[in-house]
Amino acid sequence: MESIAGLSRRAVATAEGMAPVLDFHFRSRYGGRRGDPAICDLTFGNPHEFPLPALVEAIRERAVPQDKDWFAYKTSEPEPQAFVAEALARELELPFAPADIALTAGAFGAIAVAFRLLLDAGDEAIFSLPPWFCYAPMLLAADAVPRQVALTPGRFDLDLAAIEAAIGPRTRLVIVNTPHNPTGRIYGREELLALGQMLDRASARLGRRIYLLSDEPYRRLRFDGRGFTSPAAVYPWTLISYSYGKVLLAPGQRLGYLAVSPLMPGPERRAIQGAVAASQIALGWCFPNAVMQRGPGPGGTEHRHDHPHGQARPAAARPERRRLRGAAARGHVLPVRPLPVRRACLHRRARRPGRVRAARPDDAGPGLFPGEPHGLAGDDRARVARVRRDRGRAPESRGPVTRSAGAIAPQ
Numbered sequence: 001m002e003s004i005a006g007l008s009r010r011a012v013a014t015a016e017g018m019a020p021v022l023d024f025h026f027r028s029r030y031g032g033r034r035g036d037p038a039i040c041d042l043t044f045g046n047p048h049e050f051p052l053p054a055l056v057e058a059i060r061e062r063a064v065p066q067d068k069d070w071f072a073y074k075t076s077e078p079e080p081q082a083f084v085a086e087a088l089a090r091e092l093e094l095p096f097a098p099a100d101i102a103l104t105a106g107a108f109g110a111i112a113v114a115f116r117l118l119l120d121a122g123d124e125a126i127f128s129l130p131p132w133f134c135y136a137p138m139l140l141a142a143d144a145v146p147r148q149v150a151l152t153p154g155r156f157d158l159d160l161a162a163i164e165a166a167i168g169p170r171t172r173l174v175i176v177n178t179p180h181n182p183t184g185r186i187y188g189r190e191e192l193l194a195l196g197q198m199l200d201r202a203s204a205r206l207g208r209r210i211y212l213l214s215d216e217p218y219r220r221l222r223f224d225g226r227g228f229t230s231p232a233a234v235y236p237w238t239l240i241s242y243s244y245g246k247v248l249l250a251p252g253q254r255l256g257y258l259a260v261s262p263l264m265p266g267p268e269r270r271a272i273q274g275a276v277a278a279s280q281i282a283l284g285w286c287f288p289n290a291v292m293q294r295g296p297g298p299g300g301t302e303h304r305h306d307h308p309h310g311q312a313r314p315a316a317a318r319p320e321r322r323r324l325r326g327a328a329a330r331g332h333v334l335p336v337r338p339l340p341v342r343r344a345c346l347h348r349r350a351r352r353p354g355r356v357r358a359a360r361p362d363d364a365g366p367g368l369f370p371g372e373p374h375g376l377a378g379d380d381r382a383r384v385a386r387v388r389r390d391r392g393r394a395p396e397s398r399g400p401v402t403r404s405a406g407a408i409a410p411q
Contacts, residue, residue, distance in 0.1 A: 110241035196235030
């Protein structure tokens with residue numbers, strides 16, 4: 001690839017990988033409608049309710065300095081590390097230690113750190129198609145090679161045979177996103193066990209370990225009593241990336257972590273624990289800021305809002321999901337079933353390959369995120385978003401759903 005205007009080939013490849021998303025965000029008809037209060041826009045995962053009062057209270061309280069080092073440089077501080085390790089151990093029933101936790105600037109930061117820890121230039125990482133749209137650009141920015149493997153049609157299960165066929169001499173990482181963005185699919189224990197066994201065989205064949213990155217920002221947003229198994233519980237060579245932005249309705253505050261499976265054998269586990277801080281510093285001090293480390297997430301705001309079984313208000317969500325299904329049907333957009341998480345996948349096939357259906361500025365009907373960022377040229381696949389009518393209501397009130405529009409969301 002030829003360098004442009006002095007840019008590195010890495011920068012050019014990353015920009016090309018992000019181009020479909022950035023074009024949609026800034027230069028499409030959608031770009032002209034962003035911020036319209038009549039639209040409930042799930043495109044990039046921003047909140048649609050006012051911030052949680054406990055979050056606001058925690059930030060306000062922790063913003064007041066209590067010593068001269070209050071706003072000093074912060075790495076992964078011992079107190080929030082211990083808090084996250086204890087909470088994660090309870091949730092996943094795994095014996096996490098504080099040293100297994102690296103606090104990061106959201107799941108974006110955790111994923112970037114994982115790539116730098118595990119991948120050399122030219123190493124390959126396998127992930128599912130359709131994917132979260134930033135895996136490929138982030139891998140290219142790390143001088144790694146993205147390899148996409150399609151999920152099974154209809155149910156969006158992991159295609160283990162296809163993953164195994166894609167593994168080659170340079171394969172170093174497999175990424176599993178569960179619950180899956182953008183389909184909402186939650187992978188069961190048996191499916192993950194089979195994946196782990198296949199990676200064991202492939203690692204033995206290649207003579208070097210293939211790691212697994214389990215990307216879990218939607219882990220706590222589940223409905224209808226659906227369970228959750230982390231790959232970290234069935235494949236010891238697993239890292240977990242997580243974001244507090246979803247459950248705290250605050251993705252802009254950039255708070256997350258990278259966790260090492262406590263089942264990982266001692267030498268590899270200690271090596272990652274010992275190298276992670278250096279990678280975070282070299283990436284540009286990739287730690288949460290001092291205020292966020294001290295209270296809103298690791299300090300307990302998320303866990304003060306726990307729901308039974310780690311679920312997200314299932315009873316309250318059922319009427320909303322019924323309205324969303326009706327709105328989607330009226331827009332001739334079919335939701336993928338079941339809808340196990342808060343955001344559901346929609347599908348509409350474009351009449352001509354490469355055509356993008358997006359809402360016109362005066363159009364109250366469906367607008368779909370184009371398929372190209374998900375590697376699905378010719379398909380428009382999107383999560384549910386809503387146009388709502390709440391004229392005359394307070395900003396925090398929620399009006400009835402009248403239409404559906406399309407969306408994806410970042411980690």
